[in-house]
Amino acid sequence: MSFGPIQVFAFGFPDTSRLEGRVAAELARLSDAGIIRIVDALAVIAEGDEVDILRVSDLDDEQVYKIARGNAIRMLSLDLD
Numbered sequence: 001m002s003f004g005p006i007q008v009f010a011f012g013f014p015d016t017s018r019l020e021g022r023v024a025a026e027l028a029r030l031s032d033a034g035i036i037r038i039v040d041a042l043a044v045i046a047e048g049d050e051v052d053i054l055r056v057s058d059l060d061d062e063q064v065y066k067i068a069r070g071n072a073i074r075m076l077s078l079d080l081d
Contacts, residue, residue: 038057041057
């Protein structure tokens with residue numbers, strides 16, 4: 001399994017009162033159409049004292065395991081001297 005190129009996007013909205021879910025709907029549409037692949041997405045929504053977290057990925061558990069395993073192997077083989 002190979003990845004790449006990977007692009008990273010970060011969005012921040014100081015005021016969420018006008019958000020209507022269109023960003024999530026468009027990402028889902030693009031993913032369903034095979035135009036993009038969501039490796040990992042995290043949404044943190046804070047309203048007052050409440051925080052909601054939503055995590056989305058197009059990867060199945062086996063793919064996540066293989067990526068984590070590969071990263072662990074690479075980290076163990078680093079020469080830190």
